Amino acid sequence: MADFALGTGAGSGIGRCCALELARCGHNLLLWDVDVADGQAVIEAAQQLRQSSIRIAKLVAAAGIVRMDSLANQQPDLVKLIMQVNYEGVQSTLQAVPSNIVACKGSIVVIGSTEGYMGGAPIHAYVASKHAVLGLCRSAAIELGPQGVRLNVVCPGTIKTPMYQPELMGPEAIAMDKEMQAKTPLRRLGTPEEVAKVVRFLLIDGASYVTGASIVVDGGLTV
Incomplete structure (x- = not known):
């Protein structure tokens, strides 16, 4: 049986770079x-995996x-x-694949x-969803x-991804972007590649005694 790393939100941005x-x-x-x-779609996809020769040893939940x-x-x-996307998507994914990851003594990283x-x-709903993800x-x-399964959260600050385009989101977004950069030491x-390197570290054996952690990748914003 072949071991795989499963990544969600892999179409662009941080998920793609991971x-x-x-x-x-x-x-x-x-x-x-x-x-x-779509919680049902996640369940069905996981069932298909169990019927195949694919075993999930690592998970990066980056959809958001x-x-x-x-x-x-x-x-x-x-x-x-x-x-639905930011919280329920993470919850559904975590519920769908743990048997594989437990069998492998694998590791999970969630993007918070x-x-x-x-x-x-x-961005009140987004903030609420990310608080919920951290607690979950x-x-x-x-x-x-x-x-034997490790689960950690990587918490990026302001990252330049295709989804983050304040110039297209209106004057409030532009003002917030300028304020964030001014507050960042x-x-x-940041870049998606910088986040992906931290994700990689948390997934490998070098982080074998790290679990339940939330690692901030924010250029010092939350200092």
Whole structure:
């Protein structure tokens, strides 16, 4: 049976760079993208894996979206979508593949956000979803640890990905972007490649005694 690394959100941005980084390390890859927002689709995909010769030894859960939503102009459908992708997508993925990872004594990395530590107006639903992800993963690390599985969270700050284009999101987003860069000690945006290198470290044996951690990759923003 062949061991694979499963990556979600692999179509672009951080998820794509994580997949490329793992490929460079010689991992067999299985990539999921938009379907993680559909819990039933995740269950069915996991069932197909169990019926095949593929075994998931590592997981990178990177699927996520961000949208602007001020209190004065919140849209219920948009809030629901953000929570469905960012929180429920992670939850569904974690529930679908643990038997494989437990059998391999494998490891999991979930992409969170520095917004999981603090507030961030006007992206309230996104912030709430990332707080929820951090809590879920800390609890899951406690549950999976006795079974030999490590689970950690990487929390990027402001990263220049195809999804992060404040110039297309309106004046509020542009103002927030300028403020974030001014507050960041390194005075620049991060790159997806920089996040992917931290993810790779947490997945390999060099991080064998690291679990339940949330590693910030933010140029010093949260110092």
